[in-house]
Amino acid sequence: MRASPQPTGKPLLDAALGHKQKTPPVWIMRQAGRYLPEYREVRAKAGSFLDLCYTPTLACEVTLQPLRRFDLDAAILFSDILVIPDALGQPVRFAQGEGPVLEPLDAKSVASLSPEKALDHLTPVLETLERIKAALAQEKTLIGFCGAPWTVATYMLGGKGSSDQAAARLFALNEPVAFAALIDILVEVSARYLVAQLRAGADMVQIFESWALNLDETAFRNYVIEPNRRLVARVRELVPDAPITGFPRGAAGMLAEYAEKTGVNVLGLDYATPLAFASQTLPQTLTVQGNLDPLRLVAGGAQMESRAREIVAAFADRPHIFNLGHGIVPQTPIAHVSDLLKVIKG
Amino acid sequence: MRASPQPTGKPLLDAALGHKQKTPPVWIMRQAGRYLPEYREVRAKAGSFLDLCYTPTLACEVTLQPLRRFDLDAAILFSDILVIPDALGQPVRFAQGEGPVLEPLDAKSVASLSPEKALDHLTPVLETLERIKAALAQEKTLIGFCGAPWTVATYMLGGKGSSDQAAARLFALNEPVAFAALIDILVEVSARYLVAQLRAGADMVQIFESWALNLDETAFRNYVIEPNRRLVARVRELVPDAPITGFPRGAAGMLAEYAEKTGVNVLGLDYATPLAFASQTLPQTLTVQGNLDPLRLVAGGAQMESRAREIVAAFADRPHIFNLGHGIVPQTPIAHVSDLLKVIKG
Numbered sequence: 001m002r003a004s005p006q007p008t009g010k011p012l013l014d015a016a017l018g019h020k021q022k023t024p025p026v027w028i029m030r031q032a033g034r035y036l037p038e039y040r041e042v043r044a045k046a047g048s049f050l051d052l053c054y055t056p057t058l059a060c061e062v063t064l065q066p067l068r069r070f071d072l073d074a075a076i077l078f079s080d081i082l083v084i085p086d087a088l089g090q091p092v093r094f095a096q097g098e099g100p101v102l103e104p105l106d107a108k109s110v111a112s113l114s115p116e117k118a119l120d121h122l123t124p125v126l127e128t129l130e131r132i133k134a135a136l137a138q139e140k141t142l143i144g145f146c147g148a149p150w151t152v153a154t155y156m157l158g159g160k161g162s163s164d165q166a167a168a169r170l171f172a173l174n175e176p177v178a179f180a181a182l183i184d185i186l187v188e189v190s191a192r193y194l195v196a197q198l199r200a201g202a203d204m205v206q207i208f209e210s211w212a213l214n215l216d217e218t219a220f221r222n223y224v225i226e227p228n229r230r231l232v233a234r235v236r237e238l239v240p241d242a243p244i245t246g247f248p249r250g251a252a253g254m255l256a257e258y259a260e261k262t263g264v265n266v267l268g269l270d271y272a273t274p275l276a277f278a279s280q281t282l283p284q285t286l287t288v289q290g291n292l293d294p295l296r297l298v299a300g301g302a303q304m305e306s307r308a309r310e311i312v313a314a315f316a317d318r319p320h321i322f323n324l325g326h327g328i329v330p331q332t333p334i335a336h337v338s339d340l341l342k343v344i345k346g
Numbered sequence: 347m348r349a350s351p352q353p354t355g356k357p358l359l360d361a362a363l364g365h366k367q368k369t370p371p372v373w374i375m376r377q378a379g380r381y382l383p384e385y386r387e388v389r390a391k392a393g394s395f396l397d398l399c400y401t402p403t404l405a406c407e408v409t410l411q412p413l414r415r416f417d418l419d420a421a422i423l424f425s426d427i428l429v430i431p432d433a434l435g436q437p438v439r440f441a442q443g444e445g446p447v448l449e450p451l452d453a454k455s456v457a458s459l460s461p462e463k464a465l466d467h468l469t470p471v472l473e474t475l476e477r478i479k480a481a482l483a484q485e486k487t488l489i490g491f492c493g494a495p496w497t498v499a500t501y502m503l504g505g506k507g508s509s510d511q512a513a514a515r516l517f518a519l520n521e522p523v524a525f526a527a528l529i530d531i532l533v534e535v536s537a538r539y540l541v542a543q544l545r546a547g548a549d550m551v552q553i554f555e556s557w558a559l560n561l562d563e564t565a566f567r568n569y570v571i572e573p574n575r576r577l578v579a580r581v582r583e584l585v586p587d588a589p590i591t592g593f594p595r596g597a598a599g600m601l602a603e604y605a606e607k608t609g610v611n612v613l614g615l616d617y618a619t620p621l622a623f624a625s626q627t628l629p630q631t632l633t634v635q636g637n638l639d640p641l642r643l644v645a646g647g648a649q650m651e652s653r654a655r656e657i658v659a660a661f662a663d664r665p666h667i668f669n670l671g672h673g674i675v676p677q678t679p680i681a682h683v684s685d686l687l688k689v690i691k692g
Contacts, residue, residue, distance in 0.1 A: 163509030166641065166675075173645035213559070213596075216639045216671070217620040218653060250559075252598030253623035274563040277599035293562045295512060299519035307564060325562070329512075 025073035030327035081147025087121035104159035107178035133201030144202030148209035149186035191234035204243035213250020271325025275314035291325035371419035376673035427493025433467035450505035479547030490548030494555035495532035537580035550589035559596020617671025621660035637671035
């Protein structure tokens with residue numbers, strides 16, 4: 001845990017820095033997304049999904065859209081965790097209805113990645129952040145992000161998203177030297193990318209470890225905790241006291257160890273994390289973020305409202321940022337988002 | 347927890363009944379399966395995958411195959427968790443390379459299921475158990491099984507396996523009455539099926555809750571714990587002291603509550619369950635089963651052996667049945683299975 005700097009007047013950033021707020025500040029994972037008609041309109045005008053990520057005017061526009069509709073406390077950069085492999089010279093394609101597709105790396109091709117040029121490739125993302133920052137109200141927090149090294153590696157090694165990450169897990173066991181080299185590259189490039197985001201206007205950054213599930217504890221320590229720890233430390237060498245959120249989806253019994261060893265300011269909780277388990281396992285001073293099931297937001301009504309209230313009550317004694325426990329899904333009715341915000345903010 | 351009956355002389359059953367063994371007895375999830383050439387040979391002769399499940403001579407043969415190669419302490423009935431929807435009148439097809447495919451139920455079609463005829467449909471499975479029992483050495487344990495109500499419901503409602511079970515989760519939120527009716531049917535039919543298995547020769551039964559992950563705690567209590575509790579209680583109404591294993595894959599922070607409330611004799615641990623977490627959270631008298639990552643068995647060598655030793659050491663102070671933390675995968679080298687058994691049994 002880090003010493004808390006003085007409050008900044010941005011409620012969400014302040015909660016991240018350890019200052020408990022009267023009502024929990026809120027943002028919603030994938031808040032700029034397909035459930036919004038205005039997003040779908042911009043998306044249809046852009047070429048590919050990555051074109052949208054690399055076009056600062058459009059990426060800035062979709063980032064700001066949800067804040068025009070809802071009283072959210074943060075904007076999160078519109079981008080994707082796979083801009084990193086793309087920037088390293090492993091092209092990423094978003095196939096219609098299929099998700100991202102990459103040509104999987106083998107042990108030899110790890111050496112042919114080009115980390116030295118990666119940051120140049122990401123210049124448009126930094127320009128997007130500058131534009132958002134200039135347009136954003138003073139009390140709103142601007143969040144930057146990247147994928148965690150293991151999660152990004154699962155796509156680079158498996159060629160696509162996978163519910164059990166078998167390709168990457170076998171690669172790590174069978175090719176430990178090449179795997180370690182890949183993680184080293186991802187830690188260093190991701191650190192420089194997050195530092196550049198903080199310098200371009202991000203108030204804080206989140207590390208998405210979307211595939212922390214399906215690892216045994218030895219693998220979890222080696223693939224998740226240690227690279228996240230190094231990434232956090234490297235960012236703070238260059239930007240001391242950088243506020244950082246870690247979101248290890250599926251960490252389950254390893255949550256407390258992840259929080260302690262990585263030194264993140266905020267721990268993102270997936271929706272499968274039981275509230276009492278989190279309360280009892282995590283240090284009282286740690287800020288937590290989460291964790292409503294996005295499908296409760298789709299279904300709406302009393303079950304959604306009562307669960308949201310349970311979450312707020314469970315974390316009333318510590319700094320808490322309200323969020324979903326996974327990304328909002330396209331079929332979510334917009335009215336349910338307003339209903340949720342009423343429950344949280346009164 | 348139940349009072350432990352006297353030892354039976356079957357090491358695996360005895361461990362299940364709470365009698366700690368000098369070395370942990372072993373079986374392997376999907377031990378009768380595609381990694382064995384003799385299995386692939388029988389499979390090629392049978393028609394569909396369900397034909398194999400419903401042909402007692404062939405199902406008995408593939409059940410016994412792994413025990414001819416390896417010093418395993420149990421045979422597990424060769425069958426599939428989806429014989430239940432099939433028996434209820436919702437046909438199941440196993441498409442090549444795709445896994446099971448069903449025509450998804452809607453709220454109305456739940457009422458058209460035929461639970462009264464289900465057990466007749468499953469007669470061949472009971473004949474398979476009688477054949478296995480007659481052929482099995484005295485000291486080997488015969489394990490029967492079924493899918494847990496929620497897990498089976500995810501296939502019946504979603505039409506196929508799904509990493510996030512979104513269709514079933516939304517159905518449960520949007521159609522609570524039909525969902526409760528479906529779970530009631532599954533609890534009752536599964537209980538009668540397990541009882542029939544125990545009467546046909548199974549020494550113990552396992553309830554596979556393969557999709558316990560991705561549920562928030564409210565959903566986990568309503569969809570997983572409560573139906574499992576009712577299923578266990580109903581089986582024991584008819585077969586008092588029936589030894590029952592529960593395997594709630596992905597239960598994570600809900601593990602201890604699952605074990606306590608369902609009253610299972612044995613708790614199956616997936617490979618993501620940290621050893622110290624399990625030791626500290628679960629009652630010392632509870633038998634645990636697991637939990638090596640199947641991909642460590644594919645990769646083999648020192649990393650597999652050291653992890654297997656860690657698992658044995660972690661559970662040395664309680665009754666423990668060694669197993670993988672998920673099913674063995676087709677590309678597993680057979681020699682690695684022998685290596686693993688040497689590590690466990692010396």
